[in-house]
Amino acid sequence: MPTTRNSIHDNARKAAIAALSARMADAIDLGLAIKHAHWNVRGPQFIAVHEMLDTLRGEMDDHVDTMAERVSQLAGTPQGTLQGVSGATSLPAYPADAKGIEAHLTALADRYGAFANAVRKDIEAVGEAGDPTSADVLTQVSRGVDKALWFIEAHLPGNA
Template sequence: MAVELRGLTDNARKTAISELNGRLADSIALALAVKQAHWNVKGRNFIAVHELLDMLHNNLREQIDVMAERVQQLDGVALGTVEKVSGSTTLAEYPTDLTKAEDHIRALCDRYRDHGEKLRTAIDATDEAGDADTADILTAASRSADKDLWFLESHLE
């Protein structure tokens, strides 16, 4: 049975589902990139970087759940399988030959910047479509991504 959310047009709902699934794919891809770095990082400040990457992964996991649950609230289907994510993420593929902490951090910074930009675009799209609640969810994800990018970039100073 479909959930009817009062005050949302069909266009707002469809726009939100589409934007959420796009950002969900990127968030899952980014979370996997963070884990790739976490498992393979070596070098100065190893433990600090290793633990930072765990924190970043946990932050992404929280945002992923909130986005996927919002898709369900809007009577959509959250698309989070490896196959769907692989086919729809807009983030650059993460290199698997990196080991140095600084190389991982730079690669992750690039992806966090791209992710943050796309979150902000999705915020505008869902707000303009009339779904302030989804825009708020995406704003929280954007704020988290910006803070995590700051933590990463601070290791490059």
């Protein structure tokens, strides 16, 4: 690992880099799925869902950038290539043939939920490892994805 003048000890840095890198891969994967849904979704309220998904993609791109840059600050190497992300994401493959609003938003809600819950675990682990600043970065991501999950779930049956 390259050196840095940052005083966070090696074990904490390693734990933070591992968590941020894992969640960054998930977030890139999820960002691609969001755009796939933006392009393919059809049904009533099309324009509202289509436009909401573009907003969610923009927010996800911001999360990716914040986590990747934190990895670099810790002297890690954020992996942003398609091949790197493909090997590192923990999310299941997105259903490529989904068509309707409910199918797409259910698939996205499942993945947002898994991602949000993994981020929550990482906040605790990274904080305990000794890097409260990375835990704060993850907390910022958590705040955003919990809100996004609410927006998605509010469109689905059983949430009225």
